[in-house]
Amino acid sequence: MDQEGNKRKNIKEVKVGALCQLCHCRKAVMKRPKNLQKLCKECFFYIFETEIHLTIQKENLFYKGETIAIGASGGKDSTVLASIMKTLNERYNYGLNLVLLSVDEGIVGYRDDSLATVKRNQLQYNMPLEIVSYKDLYNWTMDEIVSCTNVKSSCTYCGVLRRQALDRGALKLDIHHVVTGHNADDMAETVLMNLLRGDTARIENSVNVTTNSTGSPVKRSKPFKYTYQKEIVLYAHYKKLDYFSTECTYAPEAFRGTARVLLKNLESVRPSCIIDIIHSGEHFKLKSRKERIVKNKKLQKTTKNPESQNEMEIRPDGSVSISASKDGNRCERCGYLSMNKICKACILLEGLEANRPKLTIDGITSNTDGAAKLSKTLEKLSF
Numbered sequence: 001m002d003q004e005g006n007k008r009k010n011i012k013e014v015k016v017g018a019l020c021q022l023c024h025c026r027k028a029v030m031k032r033p034k035n036l037q038k039l040c041k042e043c044f045f046y047i048f049e050t051e052i053h054l055t056i057q058k059e060n061l062f063y064k065g066e067t068i069a070i071g072a073s074g075g076k077d078s079t080v081l082a083s084i085m086k087t088l089n090e091r092y093n094y095g096l097n098l099v100l101l102s103v104d105e106g107i108v109g110y111r112d113d114s115l116a117t118v119k120r121n122q123l124q125y126n127m128p129l130e131i132v133s134y135k136d137l138y139n140w141t142m143d144e145i146v147s148c149t150n151v152k153s154s155c156t157y158c159g160v161l162r163r164q165a166l167d168r169g170a171l172k173l174d175i176h177h178v179v180t181g182h183n184a185d186d187m188a189e190t191v192l193m194n195l196l197r198g199d200t201a202r203i204e205n206s207v208n209v210t211t212n213s214t215g216s217p218v219k220r221s222k223p224f225k226y227t228y229q230k231e232i233v234l235y236a237h238y239k240k241l242d243y244f245s246t247e248c249t250y251a252p253e254a255f256r257g258t259a260r261v262l263l264k265n266l267e268s269v270r271p272s273c274i275i276d277i278i279h280s281g282e283h284f285k286l287k288s289r290k291e292r293i294v295k296n297k298k299l300q301k302t303t304k305n306p307e308s309q310n311e312m313e314i315r316p317d318g319s320v321s322i323s324a325s326k327d328g329n330r331c332e333r334c335g336y337l338s339m340n341k342i343c344k345a346c347i348l349l350e351g352l353e354a355n356r357p358k359l360t361i362d363g364i365t366s367n368t369d370g371a372a373k374l375s376k377t378l379e380k381l382s383f
């Protein structure tokens, strides 16, 4: 049974047998994963939707008449997001124009199936759908990238390329705001990961509901910031939403996987820990950049190259980080918006191009479709 199947099995096993603690008249069918409150289905729907509405209101996420692209992967989070956005838009008269935006990374046996789900969602929610592909944007599919690199680093490539692809897809439609289905578990995981790596500079940013990548005119919001993954699964299950439940064929980023297991263990003994970690991240204050730079200047006296325009920071372990000078707003290679001379996507693609010949033997392009499946099978083999 896959992971999703297990989750659904767990849901059915919840036996409550008491009255709903909200309406006090209907039978409770579940214990809320967030606070163990016993609820009937109707009250769960109401409280789940209302909490997301309150996050949207508190953070002032949208304005009337705004067009919003919903990052739609066909998975549970973004499917529930599309459904909720439609419900709240109608119920509270947000006045939003909602569009589904999908990125086709080119992973045979995974993304092609999930995109079929998004196409059904398009009809079910009556929303326009735009699909942009890595192949069209970068002339690479993820299957090709993995056959040139390895499965383990695939998430790094995919993350950078997808972020830019979502931006480009949105701009193609003249949309400047993308919402994604990142949830409370994702956020807590990211805070934990950054904390464990000592990457404190990223903690503050990782708990923001809305973020703007440097140089990007497209902002991103996460209306599910306080929404537990387990509750998203419950909502999708009880509402019988049509979503795709297979995990990506490629390995999840190794360290994130470890942080995920750690978080699940913590959650099993203290369900509130997910929100608690997010709150800790929200209250985490780094010394101002100015303060850090002044402190480091003494150290830099001996290391500073007077000809360099680059800003240098010395990390606590003594290693040095040099941030590129901000030369302009466009990548010199692809012309896409970037605060650096060459955007991250182009840097990664440049490394890949060097390996492109490996994919072509005597002018015949080798078939990389399903490379992920093959790699996974090989990984499992033992001799």
Ligand SMILES: Nc1ncnc2c1ncn2[C@@H]1O[C@H](COP(=O)(O)OP(=O)(O)OP(=O)(O)O)[C@@H](O)[C@H]1O
Pocket (backbone or CB within 6 Å): 070, 071, 072, 073, 074, 075, 076, 077, 078, 079, 101, 102, 103, 104, 105, 162, 179, 180, 181, 182
């Ligand atoms: N291929 C894609 N096209 C459009 N949006 C995407 C795509 N992949 C991810 N996203 C957006 O980023 C969010 C987080 O994706 P991620 O893959 O990290 O988590 P997930 O739990 O698998 O999400 P989901 O259940 O929605 O697939 C998704 O909810 C979605 O909004």
